[in-house]
Amino acid sequence: MSVQRGGLGRVTHIIGEGLEGRIANRHLALFGLGFVGLFFVLPILLLIPESLSLGSTTPFESYRRVMNGIYVDAFVRSFLYGFVTTGVTLALAYMLSYFLAFSTERVRTAMILIIVPLWIAYIVRYFGILLFLSPAGPLADLTGFETDLLFTTPAVVIGLANVYLPFAVLPIYNSLNAIDEELVNASRVLGAGKWRTITKVIFPLSLPGLVAAGLIVFILAAGSFLGPAVLGGPKQTMIANVIAQAFLDNFNIQFASALAIVYTVLLVGLLLVFNTLFDLQEVLGNI
Template sequence: MSVERGGLGRLTHVIGEGLEGRVANRHLALFGLGFVGLFFILPVLLLIPESLALDSSTPFESYLRAMDGIYVDAFVRSFLFGVVTTAVTLALAYMLSYFLAFSTDRVRTAMTLIIVPLWIAYIVRYFGILLFLSPAGPLADLTGIETGLLFTTPAVIIGLANVYLPFAVLPIYNSLNAIDDELVDASRVLGAGKWHTIAKVIFPLSLPGLVAAGLIVFILAAGSFLGPAVLGGPKQTMIANVIAQAFLSNFNIQFASALAIVYTVLLVGTLLVFNTVFDLQEALGNI
């Protein structure tokens, strides 16, 4: 075993020496941009001619159909669920991150408990919540009360917030952990109480992490498919579910492509509006 480790160490050392001076930051940036362009931008661009169906007699029919009431409701519901999930998740993540940054020394253990769920497949976690909320689940056994939450909007929000909580904790904790302790001590020495220090010192300095976490959670929650599919009912259907049904069940590639393009445009537009309120480049750069 030690020989294998030694051989692997020598191999990585030789590779590192060979790449030293040859791989610059711009190469890494180009690799990242190329990956995003190949697997995100290019597929979206390919959807545009598919959705337009220019070779047919009604090229814009799919987009006109996407403006029907039931599909507009799905778009609105997706964004509303995204906003509510983001608000709930940020509130929970901020309290947890504050505890990790200022109130405990067992950060590594706590972080392990937060990160480990990311190793578990989403479908397993959603079904775990389904079992927990079911009339025959642990919650009903412990309380003796059937909450009736299953297949409702609160169940979907609970599931989304639970699944995406680690994505919010990590940037918020990083932002809180970067705050200079001397600033906090100075605030308290000058007579500010705990809550005043949080409101005037800690919260403003942690705002970049909060903005980054909100951005990540909103994008993930608004485009969720498994959350409403497992925990919701017909009234909780989101746009990802509609797109999947149009493509996988109805085999209507043109309509599914049109819905995907409309959703992408709405999401990018929302992010641009969000960027006018919060400078995303500065917020993400300060994480």
């Protein structure tokens, strides 16, 4: 079985040469880096000059506007929703992971059920939640019970937690699964009850996975566009929505860029702090 066919013979050739060291392997790495650099890193870096009105007397005009109340609100909301979503998601993910690691024989089936939503487009999953919460939706239609959650903050948090839950289960499950069963048995034999064993042995050992999961969920949730766009109202606007609005509705590229840069700087700052505590590579490798 081979993905290389027809005109891709040359590619096979290059890869083959690389594998055997005729083309230095670091050149292959450089090729990958070059692609990401040219079509990802550079475009993002170019947002910096884009955000400044260079040559004018007020080059930082856009940044001054970012300090405006409604935009500061959007930043605060993004990080706040991010934190709340992370808390909710981790609690649910921990239960699922504990179940997978210690209380079920059908790990594969349960795992598939958790991962399947990951393979379905966000838009479809938010649409599903919209149907659930909608006052005129199928649930209300069937049961006569209407929620007035739609277009509120809880709706957005529910949506974000739902969508990012599988991302949190994988690292937590991995760290729980790595715990030597002997340790759990030892704790029980030493006289610790079930709950004591969980709080004193299992929980501390699963902390790395929990932290990784939290980081992933936070990054994804804080930067979400679709969650607030589908499930929230005007008062639930997050930073991604503000950026998109500035760009798509107001055609204000300069301002959109300034917002994007401020947000990225804040997030990268957070990641750098994180990276000194945990290995980011390993965290991402868990996905």
